[in-house]
Amino acid sequence: MFLTNEKKKHSTWQGTFYTRKWNDQTPVVYFEKLYGGRPLLKKINQLALQENLIFNSSMVDENNSTVWQSAGWEVSEKLNVLSLNLKNIKQSDKNIENVEVFTDAKIPEVLNLDHNIFDPYWQNSIAAFKETIESCVHNYLFIQKADGDTAGYGILGITRNHGFLQRFGIVKKYQNSGLGKKLLEDVVAFSKQKKLVNVRLNTQTQNKHAQSLYLNNGFVYTKTNFLILATSNHK
Missing domain, CATH: 3.40.630.30 (Gcn5-related N-acetyltransferase (GNAT))
Incomplete structure (x- = not known):
């Protein structure tokens, strides 16, 4: 459902997002939020725990990361x-x-x-x-x-x-x-x-x-x- 080769669009009442495989070497789900706030991010974090999947976000501006962290997400990488x-x-x-x-x-x-x-x-x-x-x-x-x-x-x-x-x-x-x-x-x-x-x-x-x-x-x-x-x- 999430580990597809091409991006797949998902829509729920909490928001809309894309997922795909991060790449062919890493068992991580690429997550790109299109619409939605803390409820969506919290839901995905809970889903990750339930399904034993790891989601990594697309690049997020550091100034917009507070809502992600308040929903349980953690900083994995930083880019300048x-x-x-x-x-x-x-x-x-x-x-x-x-x-x-x-x-x-x-x-x-x-x-x-x-x-x-x-x-x-x-x-x-x-x-x-x-x-x-x-x-x-x-x-x-x-x-x-x-x-x-x-x-x-x-x-x-x-x-x-x-x-x-x-x-x-x-x-x-x-x-x-x-x-x-x-x-x-x-x-x-x-x-x-x-x-x-x-x-x-x-x-x-x-x-x-x-x-x-x-x-x-x-x-x-x-x-x-x-x-x-x-x-x-x-x-």
Whole structure:
């Protein structure tokens, strides 16, 4: 009922929400609230205990998390939002060769790469990649190569004149080799050529290695933080 591959919509008198599998590696239910307050959240927390299921929320603005916690949900992960003001970046005439339009047809290829980069909890599913594509008007895939191997990738979503670095990672054996910086520079140069105002991204608060890369390349913290909340039986 809840652990489906694609998002499924549920409607009750307490509210409306989507669920699906978190991903293919983690036995967690992804929960996205569309409408409803504390009664809905309390009901889902109780359901989790009754059915022995763990629900994790979609990203929730930290400032809106009080109602979740009052209904028994607990903070599982925290993400910081970083932003790069492209007005401060010099225009580059560099020919970005490692970029292409990201479509559903590319998902199987990127899925395998994604699973070689991220820990099981943070790995994307096919459904998650489709939702990534749907979340922005235009989507671009950047592939980083090294010695003939695929070493990493990034996904840049664009809506109006704003960029969103939806996904970014380097295969572990190529980390700390400068390839992450090179890939990020390509994303930034491409964004500038597209005349974007800024590029934003979310990164785990505890992932200091990733944050260091972004901060050293002009990104700054914003006042926005997101939380992933979990039903009280998640530990």
